[in-house]
Amino acid sequence: MQKTISMPNVNLPQSEQRSSALKPIGLGLLIAAAYFIAIPLVFGANGYLLNVFTTMAAVSFISFGVWLTFAIGRINLAQAGFALIGAYVTAILVSRLGVSFWICLPLSGAVAALLGGLIGWPVLRLKGVYFAMITLCITEACRLTALSFPALTRGAQGIVDLPLPGELSLFGLTIIPAFEKGARLPFFYLAGTLMLLGLGFMWLLDTSRVGAVFRSLRQNEDLASSLGINVAKYRVVAFMVSCFYAGVGGAFFATLQQNVYPTTFQVLDSVYFMVYCFVGGLEFVIGPLVGALVMMSSFELLHEFQRYQTVIFSGLMILCILLMPNGILSVVKRSGKPEEATNA
Amino acid sequence: MTQVMLNALVVGTTYALIALGITIIFSIMKVVNFAHGQLYMIGGFVVYYFNVVFGLPFWFGLVMSFLIVGLLGVAMELFLFRPVMLRVKREEVTMLLAMGTAVFLESLALIVFGEKQRGVPPIATGIVELFGARLPTGRIVVIVVAAMLIAALMAFIGYTKTGRALRAMAQDREATALQGVNLKWLSAMGFGLGTGLAGLSGGLLVAIFAVHTGAGTAISIKAFLMIMIGGAGVLSGAILGGFVLGFLESVGYALLPGSLTFLIIFLIVICFLIVRPNGIMGKPWG
Amino acid sequence: EETLKIGALGVMSGPFAGWGGVMCQTFKSRAGMWNDDGGVAIGDKTYKVEVVCVDDKGDPKGAQTGAEKLVSEGVKYIQGPNTDSTAESAKTVMEANGTINMPYAFSKSLYKAPASQSILGMVASYQVGPVIYKWLMENKGVKKIAFVSENNADPIKQRDEGSAGAKALGLEVVSDQETYESGTTDFFPILTKVIGTAPDHIVLSGVSPSDVGPLIKAARELGFTGTMSTETGQDPKAIYEVAGDAANGFIAAGGASTEAIRSDFMVKFIDRYTKDWGEWNDVAGLFVYGPEIMIQTLQSVGPKALEDTEAFKASLDGFVGKNPFLKDGGELKYVGRTDYGQARQVSVPIVVQQVENGEYKPLFVGKLPD
Amino acid sequence: MSAQFSIRDLAVSYGRVRAVKGVSLTAGEGQIISLIGANGAGKSSILRAITGLTAPESGEIWFDGERIDGKGPDQIVARGVAMVPEGRRIFPFMSVRDNLLMGAYRRKDNAGVASDLEGILTRFPRLRERIRQQAGSLSGGEQQMVALGRALMSKPRLLLLDEPSLGIAPIIVREIARFITSINRDNGVSVILVEQNSRMALKLSSHSYVLETGKIALSGPSHELAENDDVRRAYLGG
Amino acid sequence: MLEVRGLTKIFGGLTAVKDLNFTLDAGEILSIIGPNGAGKSTCFKLIASFLTPTTGTVRFNGKDITGIGPHAVARHGIVRTFQENTSFQDMTVREAVLLGYQKDCKASLAGMIFRSPRARRDEREAGDYADHVLDMLGMTGLANTVSAALPHGMLRNLGIAVALAARPKLILLDEPFAGLNSDETKRGVELIRKIRDEGVTPILVEHDMTAVMSVSERIVVVSFGSKIAEGTPAEIQQNEKVIEAYLGAEDTEIGL
Ligand SMILES: Nc1ncnc2c1ncn2[C@@H]1O[C@H](COP(=O)(O)OP(=O)(O)OP(=O)(O)O)[C@@H](O)[C@H]1O
Ligand SMILES: Nc1ncnc2c1ncn2[C@@H]1O[C@H](COP(=O)(O)OP(=O)(O)OP(=O)(O)O)[C@@H](O)[C@H]1O
Ligand SMILES: [Mg+2]
């Protein structure tokens, strides 16, 4: 019946993996080059398109975090809440203490990640809809907190007229010049860089052993924990990474808009971050990016239709789910391992 | 304080009614129907159109709100949810579908019904005073009807053959099919029942509140809160969750500064779910 | 023949569609009237007016993108946005591109220097509030006042300003911390507490059109007998439909569409709006001032303003136009020097009116400070 | 012996996995036949195809002179076929009574349903004691009784049993075996029994089929198969 | 090696496990049998710390491991399999087995993500070990099959393979032969001996008496949560209490 077939070379799969890793890296660099050079060349003068791309990049950056929580099998609707936290951290530090934006950006991520860790530890025990709903509550709670504690957040007044990022210099060497009023390109590059770094890290994570552990959590937490995997630790790590993305993204938006209000990020944003992941395809690291690109550009393109814009937009979205229930990328690239007939 | 308790009773009853529909759909399809609030809103407008625009009796409009929104739900199940569920790898996608439907219905409603707030003429006039608390007769009628509807639904689910099959389907679709149940028909019917209830609650409540096209999302979020508190997928849990939220809201507003009430409710719900991850009675259809 | 492209940027979907949607519709209907007359004459040319509406969904990110979109289409003059946060986000674009916009939001930093591109298109709540309170004190003997608002940035801010204004007038503010969540259906719980403080008057601060009717109805059902008011524009029909007779006596600031004071031209506009959108909404009577003064100013400055908004801004201080919407006519100009230090507000008349059987009856008409 | 039930050239696939590759078998009225075979041989797949849970790829299924392949489970059940699926699949959050009544979903004769319910409770006194209890809280053996009782409530003429002894204590396995013989003998119900416990299967059935990788490798009267050396070695442990 | 003392677990009003005591030496093959619902699986869950006992202690190699959590117990060297088929649905057999090795990976989190040399070495070791385990179970040919497409019997094997990949000292097997035919069961019995010979001590819960009697060196019988008998297979088969509660007597009428 079952014969024992010995593998000729046990290292073969690994070496294969490494050479195939070059392809995505090359592809990534190509996309990056195209993005950073072609778009400014073609649309450089058009503030609108640059703004669309900037927003798209930053939004997909935040959505990567949601994607990661999907990877551990959690529907995360707290992302907007943590983005709001990041936005407030930057706004408060920049406007009250005059801290440089370049310090605030990672710091906002860190604060969001820290809070995410504290909240996530107990909350991540929940699964399915319960987790989805509790995270929705978290987003709402963040908005209400921002509104209810004006001493810290200025409440309903919002924090307005935030300064643009100053220059970033190291040892007297200017790495990034100060942003100029009204200039769209710096933000475009910043968002693009964030997006690519975020994507690159996600890709590394997903293809690493940690990624496999995350996937195992989604498929069967009990089995994973029986194997000695500290389930609680890994899911908190995933959630914290997700919150870090949210915090950084929130800080970016606060600076881009130069203001923060309790309504800057709300439940609907959380929902959209999640939608981007779905639309792109949950199986693909690049899914949130594709989703955000398709959704945001189609909304903009449908502007022609004026008051029918939203109806048509949502109608198309439904159609898109009907035709491609596993995401756009599932059609472009047939996923999954080869199904092999078993020879019992 | 009597007034506060009466408020809690009214709010709780209306919430329980709202939560029922979403629970039915969740338990039989595992779909979190984000469009629930929008269907509620459409139910309200159906009653408004029949009652105010066409001048027909309120109660007729109410029946129509159940039928029309129920049929809408049947169509949603047949043409949207079923084809998608057959092909998805990750069942969370249905959530996305429900969200798309919600946005679609809301934007369509805005075009069709306009942006204005709508109300219907009072179904009963007069105010009853009870131990110093005031209870308008219209509210009494509405909560009595709501309570009767809830009881009727519970009886239907608990004691009829179809109700039993619905409960069975919520637990194991394949095993249910093996008992000779036509799943196709039953799940479309179950979905329609859930949405119909959403429409019905919107239609009934328009008699004492009002309705406008943007009301949906907030209703959905509250409905989620209720079923989380009660336990997702359990009918009695939904009712209990509705009453608990109604009570928290009424008492919270009476004792706390308004701006903190919901913040505290959210925090309570979060803490509560951490302690009891499946809500008060979290089992499918217990 | 050339076209003059003008924008409207605001929240046109979701719960607050009542603001931006009506703003866009008003603008389109008014533009339709201009175009039917052959267009507007600026300098030697006449221009057809083309209105581009952009839905920002009430989202600051959307407002910024939307503003950029209008700018990229060559639009120099924009109506909206409708909330503080969206207006602040659009501001970054307006200031950088020298685009003029008329937000319907009250955040003072929009209109105070160094900001210079935004012009408040209506009466701010903190301007009309005290006027109403004063009238109530003098005519209704109101001494104790309470504020209720939705738990959201704009309404809370309006409440705080209203409350401060009331205190300055010497009123006793018995309750100003009660808020309800957006989407509340039953207002009994929140109003039970407010009415428990025994106010003579309740102010619904920054109340969204969808909540006025239910709030009034609930207050009356709970046995409240005092007066009620709001500072934002509301449609009396909708209120009456929901609240019934309980709506009678409700005081609101409004446009100029009440029968007693409106001009024939206003009637024509109402007809036009009704034809275009099926039903008149009284809030449109507020939004109609913005486009009107915008075009009048452009006409007075001449073609150079079409390209360069500096010329437009330079004319704000001296501009005097006429108000076609009131029976008594009157001037339309830019004010705001008292409140913002520069002329960045349209001198919309403060029309304070009262609901009577689904119609507004004006109580008095006030004037904005210069 | 008339062939009440027959399968011709049945093939079942899951995606690219071909689980059943051209199987034919027949069962006469009032007969117990058994299907035995290794894991993944395709036994469950055949039963699923018969009840319409999985659409067959090709082949014919006949019951009572009528072709039933391609029909939905509800119609097949209506024609008198009932199945106890692999792993019992009772409704865990419903009472024992509701579980049993679910079996009678298709029946309109309320009096008959009531008396059949009574009959089943008499046969399984342990269920009577637990009639109001949630079925999910029963022990494995009790759950198996619920599943059997539920299948009987539809008054089937053909009963499909998929590994009823799986995970059941030996003492209960015997009880189930007795039950199968008795309903076959007393009620004349035909049974198709799928079992890993080949000893039991060969003992209870009159005719058996040995399935290997989706094909029938061997078939014949059960007592003959029980003597077959290959069968003894592979399925009877020596 | 393993010492269970006074183990009790109460669910609501139901006592699933009642004052259970037994010990186990390294290298011994022990089986736990008993009627359905006797509390066998619950006992496994208590040992593997999936549940916290109401009272009682579990000691492993002298250390108290009661209620320290499943992953911690696994790190001490106790790994369980599940009564129902349990696997990582979307993973291939090899991926799942590779994951079993996780607890022995020494690279840090960041190291794993950024592929430090240590992480690459882990990966190689995990690969070698996975291949060894698959070979031992005769599953090498299935290495690239997705778990979800495996037949039931292979899923049970996969469960054991994944558990073995975690390199346990003690493996708790919950009904490893359920749904296997006698030929497969025979090979399973061989496998258990082989596992034992590799230095992994197995405990079984099983209803297949032929297999239990042939593989076990000692048997513990539980009924209604308490131990009713303990001894060698021969002793147990003769034990009246066990026959009454569990084994039953041969029924001549049906010949079983
Ligand atoms: N849902 C499915 N998707 C893919 N393959 C499947 C599915 N169900 C069964 N198979 C495959 O079909 C083949 C036959 O499976 P089946 O369950 O019919 O076997 P069986 O004889 O009942 O085995 P067992 O004794 O394990 O119950 C197996 O190889 C299995 O992998
Ligand atoms: N989480 C739980 N909550 C409540 N009761 C439980 C729980 N888990 C198990 N039980 C009950 O505890 C008892 C023992 O269950 P257990 O699964 O340990 O039995 P078992 O001996 O493994 O039976 P089987 O041989 O059928 O697998 C059963 O009555 C079961 O219903
Ligand atoms: Mg099978």
Ligand SMILES: [Mg+2]
């Ligand atoms: Mg067990």
